[in-house]
Every structure is written in C-alpha cells, then in structure tokens.
Amino acid sequence: MEPILLARIQFAANISFHILFPTITIALGWVLLFFKLRYVGTKNEAWMDAYRFWVKVFALSFALGVVSGITMSFQFGTNWPGFMEKVGNIAGPLLAYEVLTAFFLEATFLGIMLFGFKRVPGWVHTGATFLVAFGTTMSAFWILVLNSWMHTPVGFEMRDGVAHATDWFAIVFNPSMPYRLSHMLTASGLTVAFLLAGISAWRWLRGDRAEGVRLGLRTGIVMAALLAPLQIVLGDLHGLNTLEHQPAKVAAMEANWETRGNVPLVLFALPDEAARENRFEIAIPNGASLILRHEAAGVVPGLNQFEGNHPPVAPVFFAFRIMVGIGVLMLLMGWAGAWYLWRRGSLPKLMLRGFVAMSFAGWAATLAGWYVTEIGRQPWLVTGVLNTAQAAGPLPASSIGTTLAMYLVLYTALMVAYIATIFRLAHAGRAADKVDGVMLKPGSAPGDATRDKMGEELTA
Amino acid sequence: MTPFLPGDWLPMIFAGLMAVAILAYVVLDGFDLGVGILLETVAEEHERDRMIAAIGPFWDANETWLVLGVGLLLVAFPVAHGVILTALYMPVAIMLVALTLRGVAFEFRAKARDAAHKRRWDRWFFAGSLISALAQGWMLGRYVLGFAEGWAALGFAVMAAIGLAIAYAFIGACWLIWRTEGALQAHAIAWARHALWPVALGILLVSAVTPLVSARIAARWFDWPGIVMLAPLPILTALLVFGLARLLARMPLAEDAWHDIPFWGGTGLFVLFFAGLASSFFPYVVPERLTIWESASAPESLSIILAGAIFVLPVIVLYTVFAWRVFGGKARDLTYY
Numbered sequence: 001m002e003p004i005l006l007a008r009i010q011f012a013a014n015i016s017f018h019i020l021f022p023t024i025t026i027a028l029g030w031v032l033l034f035f036k037l038r039y040v041g042t043k044n045e046a047w048m049d050a051y052r053f054w055v056k057v058f059a060l061s062f063a064l065g066v067v068s069g070i071t072m073s074f075q076f077g078t079n080w081p082g083f084m085e086k087v088g089n090i091a092g093p094l095l096a097y098e099v100l101t102a103f104f105l106e107a108t109f110l111g112i113m114l115f116g117f118k119r120v121p122g123w124v125h126t127g128a129t130f131l132v133a134f135g136t137t138m139s140a141f142w143i144l145v146l147n148s149w150m151h152t153p154v155g156f157e158m159r160d161g162v163a164h165a166t167d168w169f170a171i172v173f174n175p176s177m178p179y180r181l182s183h184m185l186t187a188s189g190l191t192v193a194f195l196l197a198g199i200s201a202w203r204w205l206r207g208d209r210a211e212g213v214r215l216g217l218r219t220g221i222v223m224a225a226l227l228a229p230l231q232i233v234l235g236d237l238h239g240l241n242t243l244e245h246q247p248a249k250v251a252a253m254e255a256n257w258e259t260r261g262n263v264p265l266v267l268f269a270l271p272d273e274a275a276r277e278n279r280f281e282i283a284i285p286n287g288a289s290l291i292l293r294h295e296a297a298g299v300v301p302g303l304n305q306f307e308g309n310h311p312p313v314a315p316v317f318f319a320f321r322i323m324v325g326i327g328v329l330m331l332l333m334g335w336a337g338a339w340y341l342w343r344r345g346s347l348p349k350l351m352l353r354g355f356v357a358m359s360f361a362g363w364a365a366t367l368a369g370w371y372v373t374e375i376g377r378q379p380w381l382v383t384g385v386l387n388t389a390q391a392a393g394p395l396p397a398s399s400i401g402t403t404l405a406m407y408l409v410l411y412t413a414l415m416v417a418y419i420a421t422i423f424r425l426a427h428a429g430r431a432a433d434k435v436d437g438v439m440l441k442p443g444s445a446p447g448d449a450t451r452d453k454m455g456e457e458l459t460a
Numbered sequence: 461m462t463p464f465l466p467g468d469w470l471p472m473i474f475a476g477l478m479a480v481a482i483l484a485y486v487v488l489d490g491f492d493l494g495v496g497i498l499l500e501t502v503a504e505e506h507e508r509d510r511m512i513a514a515i516g517p518f519w520d521a522n523e524t525w526l527v528l529g530v531g532l533l534l535v536a537f538p539v540a541h542g543v544i545l546t547a548l549y550m551p552v553a554i555m556l557v558a559l560t561l562r563g564v565a566f567e568f569r570a571k572a573r574d575a576a577h578k579r580r581w582d583r584w585f586f587a588g589s590l591i592s593a594l595a596q597g598w599m600l601g602r603y604v605l606g607f608a609e610g611w612a613a614l615g616f617a618v619m620a621a622i623g624l625a626i627a628y629a630f631i632g633a634c635w636l637i638w639r640t641e642g643a644l645q646a647h648a649i650a651w652a653r654h655a656l657w658p659v660a661l662g663i664l665l666v667s668a669v670t671p672l673v674s675a676r677i678a679a680r681w682f683d684w685p686g687i688v689m690l691a692p693l694p695i696l697t698a699l700l701v702f703g704l705a706r707l708l709a710r711m712p713l714a715e716d717a718w719h720d721i722p723f724w725g726g727t728g729l730f731v732l733f734f735a736g737l738a739s740s741f742f743p744y745v746v747p748e749r750l751t752i753w754e755s756a757s758a759p760e761s762l763s764i765i766l767a768g769a770i771f772v773l774p775v776i777v778l779y780t781v782f783a784w785r786v787f788g789g790k791a792r793d794l795t796y797y
Contacts, residue, residue, distance in 0.1 A: 056571065059567060060567045060568075060571065062520075063520075063563050063564055063566065063567040064563075064564060064567075066520060066523065066563060067559060067560040067563040067564060068560065069527070070523065070526065070527055070556065070559060070560075071556045071560065073527050073530055073531060073534070074530060074545065074552055074556060076534060077530075077534050077538075077541045077542060077545050078545050078546065078549060078552070081538075081541075081542040081546075084534060084535075084538040084541070084542070085538060085539075085542075088534075088535065088538045088757055088761070089757055089758045089760065089761040090761070091535075092534065092535030092536070092538070092757055092761055092765065093535065093761050093764045093765045093768075095531060095534070095535060096531060096532070096535050096765045096768070096769075097765075097768055099524070099527055099528050099531050100528075100768055100769060100772040100773070100776070101768070101772060103524045103527060103528075104521065104524050104528075104776045104779075104780075105776075105779075107520040107521040107523070107524045108520075108521045108776075108779050108780055108783050109779070109783070110520055110521075111516070111517030111518065111520065111521065111783055111786075111787065112517070112783060112786055114516075114517070115516060115517045115787070116517070116786055116787070119786050119787070120786055162758075164758055164760060164761075165760060165761065165764070168764065393542070393546065394546065395546065395549060399549055399550065402550075402553075403549075403550070403553040406553065406557055407557070410557055410560060410561070414560075414564060417564070417568060421568060421571050424571070424573055425571055
C-alpha cells in the first residue's frame with residue numbers, strides 16, 4: 001500500500017481509539033461533580049455510592065485517554081510533518097495552550113479526586129472534581145478550536161508558503177468553532193447518558209437494587225431526554241454552517257450529484273462515484289432543499305461543482321446516516337424512558353434491555369460523526385491551504401505498516417479489556433455493597449469503604 | 461502580534477523551557493518507571509500494592525511532562541522535531557506501546573477479577589516500565605551520537621538503553637526509600653546500593669564518549685575557559701556519588717532520618733548529567749546538524765506561547781507542590797475515596 005494511505009489509516013485508527021475516552025471523561029467529570037454536590041446537599045449516601053462506582057469508570061477511561069493521547073502527540077509530527085511546516089505557527093500555540101491549561105490541571109487534580117478523599121477536606125475534594133471536569137472541557141475546547149480552524153481557516157496570511165497568524169481572536173473563534181464545540185460537548189453528554197443508563201440498567205436487571213444504581217439510571221435517562229433533542233438542533237445548525245463554508249462536504253453527505261432545486265432527502269442509496277449517480281435510491285421529495293434552504297425549490301450545491309476536488313462520497317454518506325439514525329433512536333429511547341420514569345416510576349424489562357444494548361451507542365454515533373466531518377474535509381487537510389497528500393512524511397510504507405499492526409493489536413486488546421472491566425466492575429458493585437468496611441486495597445470493589453468514617457471526614 | 465523580545469532570545473528561552481520539561485519528565489516519570497522495573501523483584505502481593513500506591517497519585521501528571529517536552533519540540537522547533545522523530549521512529553513507537561501498556565496495567569490491576577489476573581497485569585506493568593526505559597535509553601544513545609550508523613554506534617545505544625533502565629531503577633528505589641518503611645524500604649535500600657555504581661559508570665561512559673566523537677565538544681570541555689567553567693559538573697557529580705554511597709551504606713538511619721535525601725541526591729545526579737549534556741550540545745538541537753535558531757518557529761507564534769507559559773507554568777508548579785503535599789509522607793494503601 002501507499003505510505004500516505006497507511007499513514008492515514010494509522011492516524012485514523014489512533015485518533016478513533018483516542019476520541020472514545022475523552023468522549024466519556026468530558027461529560028462524566030461533570031456528572032461526578034453533580035453526584036458529589038448532590039451528596040453534599042442531601043447527605044444521601046446513595047449519591048456517594050454512585051460517585052464511587054462511576055469514578056472508577058472515569059479513572060479507567062482517563063488512563064486510556066492519556067496513553068492514547070501521548071501517542072497522538074507524537075503522530076502529529078511523524079505522520080504529518082508537512083502540517084507543522086505549513087500551519088505550525090497556528091497549530092503550535094493552540095496545542096501548547098491545551099497542554100498548559102488543561103493537561104497538567106486534569107492530571108494533577110485527578111490524583112486528589114481519586115485518592116485524596118481521606119486526605120483533604122471535603123470542599124477540596126469537590127474542588128478537585130470540579131477542576132478535573134473543567135480541565136477535560138478546556139482540553140476539548142483547544143483541540144476543537146484547532147480542528148475547526150482546519151475546516152474553516154481564518155485570521156492568517158501566507159508568507160513564503162507558510163501560514164502566519166494575524167488575528168488570534170479570529171483564529172480561536174473561527175466560523176465553525178462554536179457549532180463543532182457545542183455539537184461535540186453534547187455528543188459527550190449523550191454518550192455518558194447512555195453509558196450511565198445502560199450500565200445501571202444492566203445492574204438493575206441482574207437484581208442489584210441499590211439506590212445508587214437507581215440514581216445512575218435516572219440521571220442517565222433524564223440527561224438523554226434533555227440532550228437528544230438539543231443535539232438534533234445543534235446538529236442542524238452545524239450542518240447549515242457547513243453548507244455555508246464547506247458545501248462539497250454537504251453535497252457528499254446528501255449524495256447530491258447536481259446543483260439544483262427541489263433536491264430530495266435521500267434516506268438510502270448506494271452512491272456510485274464512477275457513474276456519478278445513486279443506485280437503489282429511496283428518497284423524500286424536496287427533503288434536502290427544505291432542510292438546507294427551508295423551501296422546496298431551494299437550490300442546493302451538488303458534487304458537479306467540485307469535480308476532482310470533493311471528498312469520497314460513500315463513506316461520508318453512510319457515516320452521516322449512521323450518526324443521524326443513532327441520534328433519532330437516542331431521542332426515542334430518552335423520551336420513552338423519561339415518560340416511564342415520570343408516569344410509572346420504573347422501566348419495563350424490555351426497555352431496560354434496550355438501554356443495555358445502547359450502552360455504547362454514543363461511541364458509534366460520535367465516531368460516525370467524526371468520520372463525516374473529517375473525511376468530508378478531504379482532499380484538504382486545512383481547507384484551501386494544505387492538501388492531505390502534501391503533509392505526508394518521508395517514512396517508508398514498511399515502517400508505518402509495522403507500527404500500524406502493533407497499534408491495531410494493542411488497541412483491540414485494550415478495547416476488549418476495557419469493556420470487560422466495566423461490566424465486571426458493575427458486577428462487583430453488587431457483591432461489595434453488602435460488605436461494610438475492610439478491603440481498602442486498590443484491587444477492592446466499590447462501596448466497601450467504612451461508610452460512617454467517610455461521613456465523619458466529610459463533615460469534619 | 462509583535463514579539464516583545466529580541467527575536468534571537470525566543471529560541472533560547474524555548475530551548476530552556478524544553479530542557480526543563482524533558483529533565484522534569486526524566487526525573488519524575490523516571491522514578492515511577494523505576495518503581496515499575498523493581499515491581500518484579502518483590503515477592504509479596506501486599507508489598508507490590510504498596511509500591512503501586514507510592515506512585516499512584518503521581519504517574520499521570522509525571523507523564524504529562526513528556527507531552528510538554530515533545531509538544532515544545534513540535535511547536536517551537538518543528539524542523540528538529542521532524543528530523544529527530546523520523547530517525548527514532550521505531551524506538552518511539554515501541555516506547556509508546558510500552559507506556560500505553562504500563563498506564564493501563566495500573567488501572568486494570570486495581571480492578572482485576574482475581575489474584576491471577578492481577579498478577580498478569582503486574583507483569584505487564586513491569587514489562588511496560590522496563591521497555592519504556594530501554595527505549596528511552598536507546599533514543600538517548602542514538603541522539604548523543606547524532607544518529608550515527610554502524611555497529612559501534614548501535615553498541616553504544618544498547619549500553620545507553622541498559623544504563624538508563626538502571627538509572628530509573630535507582631531513582632525508583634530512592635523514591636521507595638522515602639515513601640515506604642520496614643522490609644520494603646530495606647529492599648529498596650539494597651537495590652539503590654546495587655544500582656548506584658552502574659549508574660556512575662554509565663555517566664562516566666557517556667561523558668567519555670561524547671568528547672571522543674566530536675572535536676567541538678572536546679574543545680568546549682577541555683580548552684580554556686571551558687575547562688574552568690564546566691569543571692564543577694564532574695566534581696559535583698563525583699562528590700554526590702560518593703556521598704550517596706556512604707549514606708546508602710548506613711541506611712536505614714535511626715527514626716528514619718534522611719529518608720528523602722537519596723531521592724534528592726539522585727535527582728541531583730540526573731540534573732548534573734543533563735546539564736553536562738546540554739553544555740556539550742548547545743546550541744544544537746539535532747547534534748552537529750541543526751541549531752535552535754535554524755529550526756525555530758516564527759517569533760510571533762513563540763511569543764504568544766511564551767505569554768501564556770509565563771502565567772500558567774508557575775500555577776502548574778504551585779498545584780503540583782500542593783498535590784505532593786497532599787500525598788506526602790509514607791505511602792498508604794490507595795483507596796478511591
């Protein structure tokens with residue numbers, strides 16, 4: 001295979017693996033702060049039970065995010081040296097600010113959040129939880145600023161073929177940044193909502209009726225019911241923003257081959273790039289024109305306007321449908337779950353199983369969404385400034401292939417271990433609930449601290 | 461934005477910042493990698509738990525210094541970053557896999573199903589720590605010789621790999637002397653004693669080889685006035701090695717006095733060795749090929765990073781000190797709450 005293709009697969013594999021874990025930790029940090037504050041406010045031990053269980057999931061996810069993130073920081077340079085040569089003057093400071101304002105903050109206070117409960121006053125522990133959540137969100141902010149700038153670059157000038165910053169405010173608040181950031185933060189919220197609901201439902205189905213489990217389930221469902229509709233609105237706004245700045249991407253998302261009015265909304269098709277048409281198309285007449293232009297006759301740009309300079313159609317088209325499909329399913333599940341909770345106070349078994357099945361649905365939707373936006377940016381790495389092919393490095397295919405194989409084996413093994421560990425923690429949560437006291441080793445299960453002692457220290 | 465400093469200074473300042481970040485990484489992650497290397501030398505599970513507990517709250521922040529060091533290389537000296545990481549592509553990839561294994565083994569062992577699984581993650585933790593250390597030492601050896609090819613250069617890299625792994629084991633043992641007590645502390649003292657002399661030998665070896673392969677470096681160390689300016693480095697190193705040897709021979713002292721001194725002494729050795737290397741290679745960022753000025757980014761970009769760093773780095777130091785105080789004293793069993 002070509003080195004550039006291998007470099008792209010390797011980078012995509014790495015960043016896909018990496019993004020799974022920040023997607024959990026960004027929102028789970030705030031959920032943990034919520035649990036902690038509810039505990040402080042209500043003195044209800046169940047909130048602390050929920051905190052103790054989910055902080056372990058957080059710690060595990062955070063560790064996987066850190067180690068795969070370190071790999072990322074090296075691959076920026078090894079896989080795409082042309083990126084730093086051409087736009088390093090803009091990407092560099094943004095990445096540096098991420099390390100300085102976010103990484104150290106989260107990594108340092110994570111220690112206190114995880115292991116400091118008995119060593120610091122209660123408010124310091126709550127403060128550490130806040131700073132970790134804040135740090136993960138800051139990290140998301142800077143990296144999405146950079147990513148958005150790559151989609152919609154502004155605030156710079158080219159001198160001798162190298163980008164130089166002219167307006168940092170414009171760079172940071174570039175046109176697609178607010179949409180991408182809010183879309184991603186909400187995606188994180190939804191991912192965590194379904195993880196909370198799914199794992200709690202799994203524990204509930206297995207007969208674990210602890211109040212902490214019920215609170216986790218309730219928190220997850222309420223989050224899902226609130227965030228799913230918000231995400232659909234944000235996604236629509238993001239789409240309109242993309243239409244304005246990257247029309248080729250939208251044309252690929254809709255598999256719209258010709259610029260015209262009355263464009264149908266394609267529900268399913270097999271886009272054929274050679275023939276430049278869709279096969280087996282099922283479509284709603286005027287749908288795309290209505291969504292994108294808010295009138296049936298609205299003219300929507302087609303791929304013919306960008307021939308030879310647009311992204312591959314099929315992956316963008318399908319990834320978009322997967323993302324939207326999961327999003328709609330999330331809305332239905334979230335609202336149905338909330339309705340049952342509100343009306344009946346509990347969920348039917350079938351619905352609980354549905355939530356278990358959707359425990360990691362947020363991951364699938366987030367990845368699909370990122371594939372839409374990143375593949376949709378091709379053939380550009382930085383829109384209008386730098387081609388992906390121009391940024392590739394001098395490494396031979398054999399080196400990249402070898403390391404790619406290493407990473408793939410590693411990531412597959414870690415993924416299996418991660419999911420197995422989460423379910424085992426959920427399983428162990430029950431057994432440990434009955435034991436009061438002892439087991440204070442790192443290997444011990446959640447819920448096993450001396451409760452009264454903890455209460456004392458918190459009030460002290 | 462216009463630079464608020466003469467353009468020539470910025471690359472100097474960033475070279476200094478990068479050096480501090482790499483030094484901080486080598487000392488800080490050095491001790492926790494070292495503890496990982498020593499993990500398989502103890503037989504008792506509760507002692508291994510205690511060793512892990514001694515580094516648990518720290519390793520994550522320690523590793524962040526690597527991201528800062530490489531990040532600064534990437535953003536401040538992008539050309540050098542390309543040259544160095546292309547030359548070291550395979551050892552870097554191996555190190556990354558090993559660091560990944562180690563980082564996750566820490567979490568997985570704490571959540572293992574049973575003793576056998578925990579033991580398996582222990583071994584991954586050990587292997588990840590050892591391989592990371594070896595890979596970093598290999599990179600150091602290759603870097604010092606300017607990525608020279610040939611059997612002699614590879615032999616030197618092998619020795620540097622082993623040397624750095626022993627140095628990490630040494631500072632890891634010093635950390636355990638400080639943070640543990642009883643049988644485990646005695647074990648750590650014995651290891652520190654064993655590891656000190658190979659460390660001294662390694663320092664001597666690198667110090668002898670660098671002037672031999674580069675006339676420029678030889679001139680800097682042995683010609684006037686360099687010989688006077690740089691003489692304190694070897695003298696202080698020798699004094700520190702003999703002082704540490706004497707202290708370790710008598711440890712543990714009554715009432716556990718001076719239990720933190722070996723760690724600070726070990727840190728001193730790392731700092732002196734690093735200062736020696738920096739004095740040899742300055743102003744090159746890729747030995748004998750690229751200077752810091754030739755490879756630096758645009759001054760506008762460097763000054764905007766610097767503006768942030770001036771405010772943020774002291775804050776980072778402050779809360780790092782705070783976290784160290786929270787987790788000061790002898791390691792206790794880690795609990796999540």
